[in-house]
Amino acid sequence: MSAIRDKIMTLKSFMESQIIGQEDLVKKLIITLLADGHALVEGAPGLAKTKAIKTLAQCINTSYNRIQFTPDLLPSDITGSEIYLAQKGEFEFRPGPVFANLVLADEINRAPAKVQSALLEAMAERQVTNGGKRYKLPELFMVMATQNPIEQEGTYNLPEAQLDRFLMYIKISQPDAMAEHKILSLVRGEVQNNVAQISEKLSVEDILLARKEVLNVHMSDAVEDYLVHLIVATRKPETYDAKLQKLVLYGASPRATIALDRASRIHAWLNGKDFVSPEDIQAIVFDVLRHRIILSFEAQAEGVSADDIIAALLKVVPLP
Numbered sequence: 509m510s511a512i513r514d515k516i517m518t519l520k521s522f523m524e525s526q527i528i529g530q531e532d533l534v535k536k537l538i539i540t541l542l543a544d545g546h547a548l549v550e551g552a553p554g555l556a557k558t559k560a561i562k563t564l565a566q567c568i569n570t571s572y573n574r575i576q577f578t579p580d581l582l583p584s585d586i587t588g589s590e591i592y593l594a595q596k597g598e599f600e601f602r603p604g605p606v607f608a609n610l611v612l613a614d615e616i617n618r619a620p621a622k623v624q625s626a627l628l629e630a631m632a633e634r635q636v637t638n639g640g641k642r643y644k645l646p647e648l649f650m651v652m653a654t655q656n657p658i659e660q661e662g663t664y665n666l667p668e669a670q671l672d673r674f675l676m677y678i679k680i681s682q683p684d685a686m687a688e689h690k691i692l693s694l695v696r697g698e699v700q701n702n703v704a705q706i707s708e709k710l711s712v713e714d715i716l717l718a719r720k721e722v723l724n725v726h727m728s729d730a731v732e733d734y735l736v737h738l739i740v741a742t743r744k745p746e747t748y749d750a751k752l753q754k755l756v757l758y759g760a761s762p763r764a765t766i767a768l769d770r771a772s773r774i775h776a777w778l779n780g781k782d783f784v785s786p787e788d789i790q791a792i793v794f795d796v797l798r799h800r801i802i803l804s805f806e807a808q809a810e811g812v813s814a815d816d817i818i819a820a821l822l823k824v825v826p827l828p
Contacts, residue, residue, distance in 0.1 A: 512718045513777065515710055516542070519567050520778070522706050526563050527556045528690045529683025535778065536678050536795060537564060537652065542718050543770040545675025546631050546651040548616075548666075548799065552658055555680050561612045561652040569709040570609035570648060577619040583626035587636045588643075601638055606630050609646050609712070613653035617663045624670055627651065631673040648712045668802065675767045676792070677799035725773040727784040730828035735772065735789055739765045741821045742801050748824040755807035756817060760800040768796045786827050794818055 516538065523534045533549065537560060540547040549557050558574070565572035575586060588604035605611065606627070616624060630636055634645045653674070655663075671677070683691065727735075743759030745752035772788040779788070798814040807817075 510721060512714060512721055513780075515714055516718055516778070519564075519706065519710060522567065523560070523563055526694075527560050528694060529687030530556055530560065530680060533557075533560055533678060533680050535775075536676055536792070537561065538778070539771050539774045539792065540652075540675050541650055541715065542722055542774045543675055543767070544650075544719060545767065545770070546653070546673060548653045548655070548671070548674040548677045549680065550655050550657050550678070551680035552682070553656060555682065557652075557654045557680070558612060558614060561610060565610045567706050567709060568609075568715065569711050571646075572610045572612075573605035573608040574612040574614060575605050576614050577616050577623070579618060579620065581619045581623045583623055586623065586626045587630065588638060590639050599639070601641070601643065603643065604636075606636065607643075607645060609648045609650070611649075611651045613651055615656060616653040617655040617666060620664050621667055624664070624666055627653075628670055628673065631670075646712075648715055671799045672761055672763055674799060675771065676795040678795050679798075722770075722774045722777045725777050725782055725784060727769070727773065728828075731784050731786060731789070732769075734786055734825070734828045735768055736765060737825050738789070738793065738821060739768065739797075741825050742797060742817070745817070745821065749820060752817065752820060755804055755810075755812055756801060757804045758802040760797055764797060764800045768793060771796055790822060793822070 520534060520538055523538075524531050527534055533556075537547060541564070549560075551557055562572065562574075575581075584604065586604050586606050588602050588607065590599040591602050592599050613627065616627075630645060630649075631651055634649055636643045636645065655666075657679075739760050739762075741748055741759075742756065742764075745756050745759075768789065771792045772784050775792055776782075776784045776788045781788075794815055797818050801814040801817055803812065803814060803817070
């Protein structure tokens, strides 16, 4: 085990001890961070979505900002704006909350498309343009956006262009009874925490070093061919199953191929392997593809979800 992987696994263990019953969310947040991507997390209120990203920020020597999305939010409330300084007789740019290493976009679907799109340039190009000038964001920059699947009144669907900017679309569910008991014990202070503690915060350099190390995880030509065929199958599902043709309007973009490649390497690395197997791809393919497959009206009418399409493709695309 390398020294940097040891640090990342300590971080993972600590987060799992604080975010009870959401081990899958913790792992995928770490994958997103190491893949230099962004995550969209969907789950009911009270499932520790906000606590997860906040705990991650507390374990790394980075800056953290939370943006509460509301219908009256303006794009400048996110990116920043120019303020006139009377004493200087000139305008000065005041950075908005997006200028941080880790940004929580809470209930992102409560703001209209104009405000949501203010994040597009920041997420894709890691910069903000204001008054004809470009302002670079930090090298370590990750957005975790959340949305509530229960309340639909007063919400706005995210544009497909913005959805494609998210490396992962993570859906989380309620914890089981055993996890609920652990949550109660943790809140009451009854738990004797035996997990590895974060004795020293990780630095930005640690995260950048881990990103370099995961690139050394080997992916054979056969496994890469399997990965590519999964992506292509979302665009031409009729090649594998004629029944799927009428259900898919548009498939995943090449950005999905890059995301699946990075995420599967990191998944293997976190599991202590130096090579990618089909199981690593299958473990994260739903989170990488579910927001990149646009369903036809017929699929929506029949109640078919993107997850159903992905599950069907996993059955028909041959393993290496």
